[in-house]
Amino acid sequence: MDEFDLIHSITPHTLHHTSVDVGIGDDGAVYTASPDFQQIVCLDTMVEDVHFKLEYSAPEDIGYKALAVNISDIAAMGGIPKFYLVSLAVPSCWQAAEVQAMYEGMTELAKLYRMDLIGGDTVSASDKAVITVTVIGEVEKGLACLRSSARPGDVVFVTGDIGSSAAGLSLLLGETAPSAFSERDYFIQKHKRPVPRVQVGRFCSQLQHTALNDISDGLASELNEIAEASSVTIEIEENLLPVHPDLRTAHSKWKEWALFGGEDFELAGTVSQKEWTWLLDRCKASGVPIKQVGTVYERKEANVLMKTADQKRIVLEKKGYNHFK
Numbered sequence: 001m002d003e004f005d006l007i008h009s010i011t012p013h014t015l016h017h018t019s020v021d022v023g024i025g026d027d028g029a030v031y032t033a034s035p036d037f038q039q040i041v042c043l044d045t046m047v048e049d050v051h052f053k054l055e056y057s058a059p060e061d062i063g064y065k066a067l068a069v070n071i072s073d074i075a076a077m078g079g080i081p082k083f084y085l086v087s088l089a090v091p092s093c094w095q096a097a098e099v100q101a102m103y104e105g106m107t108e109l110a111k112l113y114r115m116d117l118i119g120g121d122t123v124s125a126s127d128k129a130v131i132t133v134t135v136i137g138e139v140e141k142g143l144a145c146l147r148s149s150a151r152p153g154d155v156v157f158v159t160g161d162i163g164s165s166a167a168g169l170s171l172l173l174g175e176t177a178p179s180a181f182s183e184r185d186y187f188i189q190k191h192k193r194p195v196p197r198v199q200v201g202r203f204c205s206q207l208q209h210t211a212l213n214d215i216s217d218g219l220a221s222e223l224n225e226i227a228e229a230s231s232v233t234i235e236i237e238e239n240l241l242p243v244h245p246d247l248r249t250a251h252s253k254w255k256e257w258a259l260f261g262g263e264d265f266e267l268a269g270t271v272s273q274k275e276w277t278w279l280l281d282r283c284k285a286s287g288v289p290i291k292q293v294g295t296v297y298e299r300k301e302a303n304v305l306m307k308t309a310d311q312k313r314i315v316l317e318k319k320g321y322n323h324f325k
Helices: 003-010 059-076 097-111 162-172 185-194 198-205 221-229 246-249 255-260 272-286
Strands: 018-023 035-047 082-090 116-125 130-141 155-159 210-216 233-237 267-271 290-297 302-305 313-315
Touching: 035 059, 059 097, 059 130, 059 155, 059 185, 059 198, 059 210, 082 097, 082 198, 097 116, 130 313, 155 233, 155 246, 155 272, 198 210, 198 272, 221 233, 221 255, 221 267, 221 302, 246 255, 267 272, 267 290, 267 313, 272 290
Parallel strands: 082 116, 233 302
Antiparallel strands: 035 130, 082 130, 155 267, 155 290, 210 267, 233 290, 302 313
């Protein structure tokens, strides 16, 4: 399969959005933006042997995750994902079927959110595969959920459970024995196929003020970013961390994974005490787990503090995954 055959094979025959005027097939895509919305643009890159390994990730899983991590960024802004573009550098050792399968993984997820593939680029690579995905979304004017929106007195919350993706990666790498967990497949699935919390982000966009971050680099890192942007101190409690019960009881690293493991792609955020009950009720009605883990305070000596199980307060540094350290 050459480049043009590939483009032809991945070009969608139908589009979800009538706002697309020109899709794949020209020098650029053209779409008409809605006058009452602001556009959101997110981009993430995944590199073979850094973000995924072919030994344990099927091409479908790689494609799915490459799109999911960008949709998660749109969710953290309170937006609606609409379009995506894919830039793919493929080494010669990849087969045409593997490339097709990767796009099929993206298509599977894109259908759930009614997203359209509107362009991209494909080049050859000498060694490792590199996948860059750009997602375009939208949010009503003035309703984007920003990291700078946290206020003293706000509730600090987290969706789903955290640390599970790091546990799944540890299992895949052979660092943790499969017998350590009774629900091994659950953790592996959480690592390979995270579920973006778009619906929760949309709920949050309806509130008076909500600070949001998606948990890509670890809870401690994401809360530090919110605290820095909002000039506040966030205090959480160890006993309130939403961790899968199998993880908390089966592995000594559960706390490290929950705070610093990353790639959970859940949402961490803050909301006023007054509106917390409304958000909690909406999430429960939608079947989305959400839990209060702490409180926002006036600026103190640290960005993020955690009250430990033995009632001590420790500083949580911003030390999630960092490509340059």
